[in-house]
Amino acid sequence: MTLTLLDLGLILLVLLLAGALLLRRKGEDRTAEDTRRLLEAAKGEAREVLEAARKEAKEILEAARAEAKALRQEAEERAKSFRQELESELKRRSEALEAEAKKRLQEAEERLRAEREELKAERERLKALQEELKAERERLKGEREELRREAERLSKRGEALDARAMKLDALEESLSQREEALRAREAQLQEREGEIERRLYQVAGLSPEEAQRLILERLDRELEEEKAQRVRAALERVRLEARKEAQKILAQAMQRQASETAAQLAVSVVPIPSDAMKGRIIGREGRNIRTFEALTGVDLIIDDTPEAVLLSSFNPIRREIARMALEELLKDGRIHPSRIEEVVEKAKQEMKTFIYERGEEAALEAGVVGLKPGLIQLLGRLHFRSSYGQNVLKHSVQVAHLAGIMAAELGLDAALARRAGLLHDIGKSVDREVEGSHVEIGIALARRFGEPLEVIDGIAHHHDPENAETVYAVLVATADALSAARPGARRESLEEYLQRLEALERIALSFPGVETAFAVQAGREVRVIVKPDKITDAKATLLAREIAGRIEREMNYPGQVQVTVVRETRAVEYAK
Template sequence: MDSITSILLGFLLGAIIFGFLAYNRAYQIGFSKRSGLDAALKEQAEQEAAVLRERAQTEAERIRAEAERLKSEAERTLRDAETLAKERVAERRQELERDIQRERDTLKLERDEQRRERDELKREIERLNRRAEQLDARGMKLDHLEEKLEAEYRDLQVKHQEADTKLHDVNLKLFEIAQLSPEQARDIILHKLDEELEEDKAVRIRQSTEKANIEATRKAQHIIAQAIQRSASETSAAMAVSVVPIPSEAMKGRIIGREGRNIRAFEALTGVDLIIDDTPEAVILSSFNPIRREVAKSALEQLVADGRIHPTRIEEVVHKAQEDMKTFIHNQGEEGALEAGVVGIKPGLMQLLGRMYFRTSYGQNVLKHSIQVAHVTGILAAELGLDPALARRAGLLHDVGKSIDREIEGTHVDIGISLAKRFGEPFEVIDAIAHHHDPENAETLYGVLVAAADAISAARPGARRESLEVYIKRLEQLESIALSFPGVSNAYAIQAGREVRVIVQPEKITDSKATLLAREIAGRIEQDMEYPGQVQVTVVRESRAVEYAK
């Protein structure tokens, strides 16, 4: 502060001296040049000097005021610095006090934790000491028991040796009396026991089987007769090709188009192979997908009737045929549900149901088959006092997975279960779909009824067809299975493979064993073969006595 004041005073003194010198210099210059100037010029010089003096004083006052302001600012800055320093010192002191307190708290917690651990360790040591004492006492008790058991074991060994000696003596006496060795006696006893048990088992099985067959046959005949009598179904066989008639041979060239443009566009849009050969006034559509084939047939018939055949027109007609096919499929689904007496099916499921119109299995139309299964299942459910509507619904949808099983991976059973769950079908319907091929695992009676109705529809004469080669192999397999059993002399598959008649050797197979043999052959057929309906196994045992009169 003193240095600033000295600087300001120096500036003020310099300004005064500068004004005085300027005045003196002006005076000397004026006196030397024009000593004879009049009083006016002198007065003017004095005024200028006065002005300079006033300016010097004003500047000095400004400098003094600036010095005072700087002094006050310096004092305020010094006070602020002292205040800030004191605050920082106070804050630092508080932080140090907090750190010290925190360290004290941490040390206290650590001391408490160590004290708790020492107490816990002390208690653990005491518990282990008590446990060791208990184990020592138990060990002493076990040692005593072990000594006692060893003594009893030695006694038992002595008694066992005595008993073995007595048993050996008794056996020797028995062998002397019976005059048989132990092995011979054992074989005789086991052989007689096997004969008695085999005969008794066969008799009991035959009696139970006959009784169950009589009762089951009576009820099954009544129920199935009622179901078949009250239901009817038509079958249709869809082939892999469709034939479209054309008015003339010239139309084939128009269908092919220039450089084959028309036929390529038609095949690309429909996904169907268009075969144009020497067949007079006809072209052939070939596709494994019956829906595509039907769309292509409808589109080609429209193009032939219209006469305008070019790629743009082909695209328009194919799109229209595809839309018409969607409507036709939905209508088929509605008609099938109406014919089966099932209501409340969602539109998406109805569309899938209509697709089954174009699906066949062994030549049997799947939609017609499902409708028949629905009828039979409803009739069976009514006879058994179940819900006929729910039964018909399960029968109608049991093969719904076949509608798209050629487009996605999985069996028609797995696909059907997924579709039924997606469309919110009841549990009974899902169970029937899941187990209509294995009713023994069904959780509801509806699954058993659908399986029975499915077998009835599939096994009905004329319902399905199979190739001659498969048919012959099935008959040969039936006969080979029957001939593989010992005691069988001949086996014949009759009634189109629905019965196998087994001729046995009477000297090797008794009447009781014939019943067991029939059951074993039926079980082997169920295990090794796949067949529609059921196969009857008939075992024939015949004894003949021949004599000639001479």
């Protein structure tokens, strides 16, 4: 049987007690020195035995854990019996060795307690392992049950598939038989159909091609009528739904800002008191007119126009300075080169003040505050700038109002939207003096004057809102389109206007069934008169849609063009 540390300790203690008793019995024959040597030898031997026991205990510790429970009970019984024997023996033998025995006993108890703790921990670990094994066993049991059920399902499914295959084979055979019967029946029907067609052709007196053509023409008419009715119903539904959403912002914004537009011409007319003043304006050998044109950069035209002279220049600011200077010269009548130079310089200073006042008025009207003086000066220059006949400053103010209204409707910052709308065309104030597009120039100016990112984005993308970074640029682009496309906002030349009207009428007349077409309301509406015997009421809706689609594809025009198709039937009779 394997020895434990407790057994070894007990053996050692017995040996020590036996040695002590032996020494006592032979104390008469040995001296104290011999006794000490023997004791030392016994202690050394005991230590060696103890070390050997410890090594052996470490080696057999793993094996001893399996028998821990039984060994612990046995050790307790042995310890108890040994303790009783030892106590009785110690009481009988020597009171001196009692203290040493108690001390060794305490050490043995400590070791026993440590072993108990180790055994307890090992028991807990084994218990946890048992729980894990139990859980794993349950999982495997469940998986086995699932596999069993799956096997049963697969078995049943295989049986069902076998039965289904048999049914399919039988059905396929039945279908083959039916197919043969149907082929025979089809051949009979085709033969009978051919016979019926031949009889119909004989009765109707028509060839197969003519009969087929008549049927297709009738089918085309029916389909065209149905298509026109469907398109008409769809248009009505879309029109009703779209107006409910679009009118809230677009119509409201447009009706609030119906400000007037001013067309700036390239020529300014200056009235003069009399035609005799023309000679004084020209001066001796033309020196006055040459000085005036050199200082103002404006062409002074003196022709046969009674009591008026013309100022011509591509730059409206220069033209306005020249007009102010010429009117001042005409007031006092003193016209000579030095006086012209003085008056022109004075007019330039007054123009700077006038431009700044126009910029302040525009900012005030648009409800934009905090603009820097340089930016207000540039804004005032837009008063003399036009685009397609539309005054850019008034256009900018209108865009500011429209953008602010839409921003307020959408719950955004209306002041910021007005600011972006007012400055979206600021680059046009110097685009004739600085290289680059008005968008690039406007971005550079806004950055130089420290404008917010939303304003810069509105300037940069008011022509391409798809690439905008903020929603304010989209609002500015929308307001810009509303202001520019509003009927009457921008004018076109007479030649372009007439060409547009002719193109509208030409497109309408190109469709079959149209009797005549008229472009009315300055080209914003086309009235198409159709032939009632060729165009039905349902086809009229389809015709109007087709004409509108072709106008959108082939023409450029401001605003929108309304296409009105008129179909009427007249009955005329004369009373004689």
